[in-house]
Amino acid sequence: MYDTNELNDGSVTKMMVKEKELGRSQIVQIVRQWLEQVVIGLNLCPFVVEPWHKEQLRIRVSDARTEEELIHDLHAELTLLDRIHPDILETTILIVPHLFTEFEAYNEFLPLADLLLQEFGWEGDYQIASFHPRYRFAGTESGDPENLTNCSPFPLLHILREHSISLALANYPNPEQIPERNIQTVQALGPEEKQQLFPYLMP
Numbered sequence: 001m002y003d004t005n006e007l008n009d010g011s012v013t014k015m016m017v018k019e020k021e022l023g024r025s026q027i028v029q030i031v032r033q034w035l036e037q038v039v040i041g042l043n044l045c046p047f048v049v050e051p052w053h054k055e056q057l058r059i060r061v062s063d064a065r066t067e068e069e070l071i072h073d074l075h076a077e078l079t080l081l082d083r084i085h086p087d088i089l090e091t092t093i094l095i096v097p098h099l100f101t102e103f104e105a106y107n108e109f110l111p112l113a114d115l116l117l118q119e120f121g122w123e124g125d126y127q128i129a130s131f132h133p134r135y136r137f138a139g140t141e142s143g144d145p146e147n148l149t150n151c152s153p154f155p156l157l158h159i160l161r162e163h164s165i166s167l168a169l170a171n172y173p174n175p176e177q178i179p180e181r182n183i184q185t186v187q188a189l190g191p192e193e194k195q196q197l198f199p200y201l202m203p
Helices: 024-040 051-052 067-083 104-120 145-150 160-169 176-187 191-197
Strands: 055-059 090-093 126-131 156-161
Touching: 024 055, 024 090, 024 191, 051 090, 055 067, 055 156, 067 090, 067 104, 067 156, 104 126, 126 160, 145 176, 156 160
Parallel strands: 055 090
Antiparallel strands: 090 156, 126 156
């Protein structure tokens, strides 16, 4: 697995980085647990399962404290991904623990990430999926269960290869129903399950 750092012992601490500074390895481990239990465990994303099991997924923690620094880190990850064959490195998750406490600020940054793809000729080759602890889809309210599908422990930028998405969708039954199935899955979670899977959302 292309993790920047890994934590080999202990359980995930139920706290946000804003409450207590966490080490890189702890941050990576928290995201790994979210991937295993939520994204893969609930079958929310068909694009990440195979790279996860084949150890073709890179996880990197950004030290960025400004949007300019984050654009630099995102550019570096896109450049690396563009230079490595997908059989070796399929996808990258960039963790952003020091920016975007509020979802609105994160959401306003996303067009800049898309602009980066356009400026360097990566549009059509890559796309950036968005995840945030307080994620909110357009037309929903904070706390609506459907937002849980994109609620992550930290703000994340998930870089995906467009070609790989097309291949995954071609081999996935009724791909157009994925969003609705995901909503039904998270809506069916009981209070204890939500607390276990999303401890960072608990008061």
